[in-house]
Amino acid sequence: MSSRWDGIDEFTAVAEQASFSTAAKRLGLSTSAVSREIARLEDRLQTRLLNRTTRRVELTDAGRDFLARCRRLIDERDEALAAVQPDDSAPRGLLRMTCSVSYGERFVAPAVNRFARDHAELSIELDLDNRLRDLVGDGYDLAIRFGHLTDSRLIARRLASRRLILCAAPAYLARRGAPRDLSELPVHDLLTGSSEHWRFSEAGRETSFRPQGRWRCNSGAAVLDAAIQGLGLCQLPDFYVTEPLRAGVLTALLTEHRPPDEGVWAVHPHRRHVPPKVRLMIDHLRASLAA
Known part of the structure; x- marks a missing residue:
């Protein structure tokens, strides 16, 4: 006899991943087992929940409404189980x-x-x-x-903190000079990463600046390398630049405008x-x- 819960975890995983194989991996099941449970669920409900093609999986209108209800059911089930577990129970x-x-x-x-x-x-x-x-x-x-x-x-x-630091290579500063205040940033070569804004502190208040430049990459490591090679100024978290600053291959700038730690x-x-x-x-x- 099938349980009313059968297929709900499988359907929710497939709907969230838009993939039977990815959902099966997440649940630790075979793809065929996941497909079979969802088919049985649809048979019990007499409703199609998913439209399947060779390339993708999409929710039907009924499936979209059912997914929201399934998420609430799973959350409440997991909360109920967590409520009766002893504090020292092993994670599983x-x-x-x-x-x-x-x-x-x-x-x-x-x-x-x-x-x-x-x-x-x-x-x-x-x-x-x-x-x-x-x-x-x-x-x-x-x-x-x-x-x-x-x-x-x-x-x-809160787990920890990180500090944002504006810096540049000595070679760049020898060639272009160092900015004396925030108003001079736009005339410099700016190396932009995944963040759309740089953060600073001015007159005791947080402020932001949108850097514009000819160089951009969404990799912090690549931004760091470009800065070390003298391509311009960058603002990066401290874990990127602590060693380069200590070694003298980068120089911290406008430290009086450093923003509060994140x-x-x-x-x-x-x-x-x-x-x-x-x-x-x-x-x-x-x-x-x-x-």
Whole structure:
């Protein structure tokens, strides 16, 4: 006898991933098993939920409405299970996380790997992506984000801080001179990255500046290399430039206008009871990043 829950997790995963194979990987099942459960679910409902083609999967109108209800059901089920688990229960199941590429590679992934080594019953999916993913819509349990947070659907816990530093190579400064204040930035060669604005502090207030230049790349490592080669000014987080500054291959600029440190946050969807896998991972990341 089939359960009324059969197919709901599978349908939700496929709808969120728009792919049977990706959803199957997320659930730890075969693609055929996922397809079979969704077909049975559609038979029970007497309604088509997904339109399948050889290239993509799309929700029907009924499927779109059903997905919203399924997400609420799954959240409430997971909260109910978390509410009765003891505080010291071991993390298990699948934990889906997302973080920006460079910070994730340098700091988050090593910490996550140590956590995975110590908790064999937990599966982890870590997506490193510079896009701001929709945690609720894309089905993530946890994200690492920076700066000001605005999504009221999310709960945030501060893990660490990062500092933004304006700098340039000595060779560039010898050729073009150093800016004496913020008003001189537009006459310089500016190296822009994934951020649309540079942040500063002026007269005790935060201000922003939109850099315009002939060079742009969404990789912080590439921006750093361009700055070291003397192509212009850049503003990067401290973990990129601390060693180049110490070695003298970059020079910090306008330090009196440096903005307040940004928060590094662990954020997760709002739930009354946080699952142990999420709570324990946040505790682990906080200890690791603080160190």
